[in-house]
Amino acid sequence: MNDMRIVERDVQQNDVKIAAKGVQVYYGDNHAIKDVDVEIEDKTVTAFIGPSGCGKSTFLRCINRMNDTIDVCRVVGDIHIDGEDIYDPKVDPVQLRAKVGMVFQKPNPFPKSIYDNVAYGPRIHGLAKNKAELDELVEKSLRRGAIWDEVKDRLDAPGTGLSGGQQQRLCIARAVATEPEVLLMDEPCSALDPIATAQVEELIDELRQSYSVVIVTHSMQQAARVSQKTAFFHLGNLVEYGETGQIFTNPNDPRTESYITGRIG
Amino acid sequence: MTDASLNSPDNARAPRSLTQEDARTKKRNASERRFRAYGIAAICTGLFFLLALLAAILSAGLPAFRQAVVEVPFTLTQEQHDEAEEAMLKTAIYTNYFITSLSNTMQAEGVQIKFDEDAVERLLGKVGGDLRSHFRDNPDQIGEEIEFELAASSRVDRYLKGTFTREDLQGGNRFFMPEDFDLIDAMKEAGLIKQVFNWNFITGVDTGVDNPGGAGIGASVLGSFFMMLVVLVLSLPIGVAASIYLEEFAPKNRFTDFIEINIANLAAVPSIVFGILGLAVFIQFAHLPQSAPLVGGLVLTLMTLPTIIISTRASLKAVPPSIRDAALGVGASKMQAVFHHVLPLAAPGILTGTIIGLAQALGETAPLLLIGMVGFVARYPDTFLEGFLEPNSAVPAQIYNWAARSDAVFTEKAWGGIIVLLLFLVTMNTIAVILRRRFERRW
Ligand SMILES: Nc1ncnc2c1ncn2[C@@H]1O[C@H](COP(=O)(O)OP(=O)(O)OP(=O)(O)O)[C@@H](O)[C@H]1O
Ligand SMILES: [Mg+2]
Numbered sequence: 001m002n003d004m005r006i007v008e009r010d011v012q013q014n015d016v017k018i019a020a021k022g023v024q025v026y027y028g029d030n031h032a033i034k035d036v037d038v039e040i041e042d043k044t045v046t047a048f049i050g051p052s053g054c055g056k057s058t059f060l061r062c063i064n065r066m067n068d069t070i071d072v073c074r075v076v077g078d079i080h081i082d083g084e085d086i087y088d089p090k091v092d093p094v095q096l097r098a099k100v101g102m103v104f105q106k107p108n109p110f111p112k113s114i115y116d117n118v119a120y121g122p123r124i125h126g127l128a129k130n131k132a133e134l135d136e137l138v139e140k141s142l143r144r145g146a147i148w149d150e151v152k153d154r155l156d157a158p159g160t161g162l163s164g165g166q167q168q169r170l171c172i173a174r175a176v177a178t179e180p181e182v183l184l185m186d187e188p189c190s191a192l193d194p195i196a197t198a199q200v201e202e203l204i205d206e207l208r209q210s211y212s213v214v215i216v217t218h219s220m221q222q223a224a225r226v227s228q229k230t231a232f233f234h235l236g237n238l239v240e241y242g243e244t245g246q247i248f249t250n251p252n253d254p255r256t257e258s259y260i261t262g263r264i265g
Numbered sequence: 266m267t268d269a270s271l272n273s274p275d276n277a278r279a280p281r282s283l284t285q286e287d288a289r290t291k292k293r294n295a296s297e298r299r300f301r302a303y304g305i306a307a308i309c310t311g312l313f314f315l316l317a318l319l320a321a322i323l324s325a326g327l328p329a330f331r332q333a334v335v336e337v338p339f340t341l342t343q344e345q346h347d348e349a350e351e352a353m354l355k356t357a358i359y360t361n362y363f364i365t366s367l368s369n370t371m372q373a374e375g376v377q378i379k380f381d382e383d384a385v386e387r388l389l390g391k392v393g394g395d396l397r398s399h400f401r402d403n404p405d406q407i408g409e410e411i412e413f414e415l416a417a418s419s420r421v422d423r424y425l426k427g428t429f430t431r432e433d434l435q436g437g438n439r440f441f442m443p444e445d446f447d448l449i450d451a452m453k454e455a456g457l458i459k460q461v462f463n464w465n466f467i468t469g470v471d472t473g474v475d476n477p478g479g480a481g482i483g484a485s486v487l488g489s490f491f492m493m494l495v496v497l498v499l500s501l502p503i504g505v506a507a508s509i510y511l512e513e514f515a516p517k518n519r520f521t522d523f524i525e526i527n528i529a530n531l532a533a534v535p536s537i538v539f540g541i542l543g544l545a546v547f548i549q550f551a552h553l554p555q556s557a558p559l560v561g562g563l564v565l566t567l568m569t570l571p572t573i574i575i576s577t578r579a580s581l582k583a584v585p586p587s588i589r590d591a592a593l594g595v596g597a598s599k600m601q602a603v604f605h606h607v608l609p610l611a612a613p614g615i616l617t618g619t620i621i622g623l624a625q626a627l628g629e630t631a632p633l634l635l636i637g638m639v640g641f642v643a644r645y646p647d648t649f650l651e652g653f654l655e656p657n658s659a660v661p662a663q664i665y666n667w668a669a670r671s672d673a674v675f676t677e678k679a680w681g682g683i684i685v686l687l688l689f690l691v692t693m694n695t696i697a698v699i700l701r702r703r704f705e706r707r708w
Contacts, residue, residue: 069593071517098596108587110606120605121595171591178595 014041017182017212018063023077025058025067032058034236036077040229045208047223047244048216050233051259056216057105059233060184063214064100065093081182098125101180103188105216107167109159109174114151117159117170118142121178137177144206145173146199164191172200176207183207185215189222201226220260224248232256322683329681332463332478333417333425335389335452339366340410341400349397356393360385363392363413367457374455380448387445389415390476416465417458419478419674421449425458428673440475466681470643471663477674480667482682484642488558488657489627489689495562495653496569496626501619503566504573511574512581513603532571539568540632548636556637556656564636565626572625576618580611613704620697624690630661638662660686 018040025033033055040046048056058067065086067073079086086096098121109117118138121127128134138155142148147169151162159170168191175183185204189197204226207213217223223230224244231241232253240247240256251257281287286294341362349358360382367385371378385392392415400407420441423429437443452458469481515521543564547553553560584607592602633639639662646652658666660682667679 064594066590066593069589094593094596094598097593101596102594104587104590104594106587108585108591110588110591111610120592120597124595124597124601124605174591174595 014043016040017042017044017081018214019078019080020059020062021078021080023059023062023075023079025055025062025076026074027058027070028072032236033062036238038231038238038241040212040214042212043208043210044229045204045213045215045227046229046231047227048214048231048233049218049220049223049259050239052218054233055236056233057186060102060186060214060216063182063184064097064102066097066102068093098178099180100182100184101175101178103168103172103175103183103185105186105190107164107171107191109162109167109170111158111160113156114142114159114162114170115155118173118177121174125178127177127179141173141177142170144176144203145169145171146196146203147173165193165196168192169196169200172203176203180211182212182214185213187216187218190218197222220248232259234259322680322687325677326680326682326684328422328426329466329677330463330684331422331460332465333422334459334461335415335417335457336459337363337367337370337413337415337457338410339363339396339413341396341407343407346400346407356391356397357382358393359396360393363396367452370457371451371455376451376455378448378451380444384442384445384448387439387441388418388421388448390418416478419476420445421458422478423674424449425453425460466678467685470645471641471658471666472643473641474670474672477670477672477678480675480678482660482663482678482685484645485658485660485663485682486685487645487652488561488638488642489659489661491558491652491657492562492565492659493623493627495559496565496623497619499562499566500569500573500622504570504619505577505615507570508574508577508581509603509608512578513599513607528571528574532575535631536568536629537631537635539564540635542567543632544635554654554656556640556658557654558638558657558659559653560636561633561638561659562653564632565629568629568632569622569626572622573615573619576621577611577615580614580618581607583614584610613701616700616704617697620693620700624693624697627689627693628661628686630659630665633659633662634665639666641666660689 016039018038020036020038020040023033023036024031036059048060050056061067062075062079063081063086067075075087081096081100084091110120112120115138118141119128119134122134122137128137139148139152142151147166150166151157151170159167162170168188172185172188175185189200192200201222204213204215208228215223215226227244229242230244230247232239232247232251232255234255240251240253242252247256248260251260339362345362349355349362352358364380364382364385368378368380395415396413399413418440420429424446431443431446434441434443434446449458465479466481467486468483469479470484472480511521511524543560547560547563548555553563588606588610589602592606593599597605637656638658640656640658642656642658646655646657664679664682664686667675667682670676
């Protein structure tokens with residue numbers, strides 16, 4: 001994979017935003033995440049790569065405690081965000097999820113109007129004082145989701161009536177509308193065409209100015225293009241984590257090398 | 266390359282024509298045609314039975330909605346009025362006025378017949394009393410000619426419909442004498458008898474055996490209405506709250522499994538069991554009034570709850586989990602996710618289930634027999650509250666009651682009651698279908 005273009009990056013050290021230590025996840029008897037330690041930095045795009053079923057989504061869902069909704073799922077270990085243990089019993093997962101937004105692997109717009117899809121988060125969190133402010137926020141979010149031009153004339157149309165790729169961008173707009181500090185994106189571009197993908201990547205790069213973004217992707221090129229850090233998962237283990245440039249050009253672990261050169265996965 | 270062998274010459278097949286059915290396709294198509302024929306036959310059988318049933322019900326029940334009336338032009342002068350009001354037997358005088366008027370009218374039409382006030386009373390009821398109260402309520406009509414309309418007795422009705430003939434009458438009794446046939450024929454010849462819509466059947470109350478023609482289903486419709494009100498007000502909130510809790514919030518463990526199995530079992534419990542339970546708990550233990558729609562409603566609530574819970578849970582389950590994830594993902598609480606997103610999507614299903622549960626409860630008879638809602642109810646409740654507490658009947662119980670009486674007129678009323686009940690059920694089910702169509706959403 002020598003044709004891969006790796007952007008020039010500043011190797012400056014950012015603060016740690018998310019620190020995971022000894023994280024184990026079990027689905028019943030299935031040990032899906034095995035003892036993962038990782039430190040995700042603020043103002044950084046971190047890419048999770050790895051073969052299908054290796055636990056990328058599972059680990060991502062640990063960060064905003066979406067796994068709480070799965071009855072059989074059990075999470076062991078510590079995950080700290082800004083130094084606070086998010087699995088502390090005092091932590092309200094609802095507050096956590098307002099701070100840690102998520103875009104799901106499958107687009108899941110609400111069966112409501114496009115406007116209401118985006119406005120829902122700000123409404124329940126009281127982010128807009130009046131209608132004008134809300135309108136502005138909706139427009140800004142739709143623009144950041146790279147979908148404004150396509151839907152600006154039909155904000156009242158149902159969000160479920162959009163194409164798959166448009167739905168996914170609507171979901172991205174919905175996630176950024178609540179102004180999260182961390183944005184978790186589970187394969188956000190798997191249903192997008194190259195133009196929309198480029199727009200979303202641009203958005204991710206923009207979000208990096210203020211947020212910490214974690215993106216799961218199956219596209220090596222995408223990981224290389226957008227991320228500064230890359231984590232490679234394999235069979236529930238975090239095999240290698242480091243600078244994206246170093247992972248793609250000079251991986252330490254033979255499994256990483258064979259995955260990025262297309263031999264396993 | 267494992268598929269190399271497929272390309273070997275001995276496996277090569279002759280090119281097949283697409284226009285010719287091969288043996289396998291023929292067989293498959295034949296079985297498909299057979300299956301379709303079975304399906305059509307099944308539907309036709311079902312339709313046939315449905316039509317037969319409808320025809321039977323309509324032919325037997327529609328006469329209950331028609332009523333023969335006798336219309337006689339009548340004038341009461343002021344002197345006649347004063348004279349009658351001063352007499353001892355006031356209504357008898359009014360009856361005489363009426364008889365005079367009736368024979369004059371028939372004579373004018375060229376019909377000659379002699380009859381007495383007993384015959385008039387047998388055929389048209391207590392005419393004198395009716396006339397007197399009419400003029401008491403409308404004193405301004407004194408001196409004017411009015412068309413006075415009197416409902417004919419049920420035997421007149423049946424004679425005109427042909428279900429009661431001269432041969433059926435043996436000797437005669439206080440309800441009917443052989444010469445009454447002649448009077449009916451005479452009035453008919455004079456063009457005084459009309460068939461009108463029997464509003465009394467809709468609005469009236471039950472009557473005793475001596476006046477089967479006057480019996481109406483109104484009071485029991487009201488009884489059913491009050492019961493349905495109780496059922497709706499209790500079972501919808503309780504059922505929906507229970508289902509939301511069980512489906513969205515309750516941990517999945519042995520205990521909730523146990524509850525789930527029991528709810529499913531409850532739905533299969535025969536209704537008479539709920540009747541006995543209601544008798545024991547609500548009447549004998551809690552001392553609620555017997556035969557009251559409130560108690561009937563409580564019993565039917567017990568019966569309807571499992572239906573509502575099961576259908577509500579099914580419609581909650583049908584909402585894709587990704588919607589819940591989406592709501593939780595933007596930081597909605599579980600309750601917000603349920604009330605803002607899941608419940609609206611499940612609402613059509615919940616409403617449909619509720620209406621179907623109510624329709625079931627509306628048609629239920631067995632539990633009502635046990636709590637005494639089959640009594641003879643000859644009056645309407647006076648106030649809204651009394652509607653819940655006064656003894657009353659319900660439409661199916663009233664039908665049961667009429668069907669058990671010997672008089673053929675009551676049997677006809679029972680069939681008429683069935684039509685009323687079916688109309689209610691069809692209306693409710695239509696509303697359920699419309700709601701489902703109207704609010705159904707795809708995702
Ligand atoms: N809800 C669940 N219940 C039980 N097991 C699950 C559940 N979700 C995931 N798993 C299991 O956890 C493991 C990791 O799944 P996960 O979805 O995290 O994989 P992934 O890396 O995201 O794969 P993909 O790239 O295909 O999305 C798999 O073995 C999967 O079977
Ligand atoms: Mg995944």
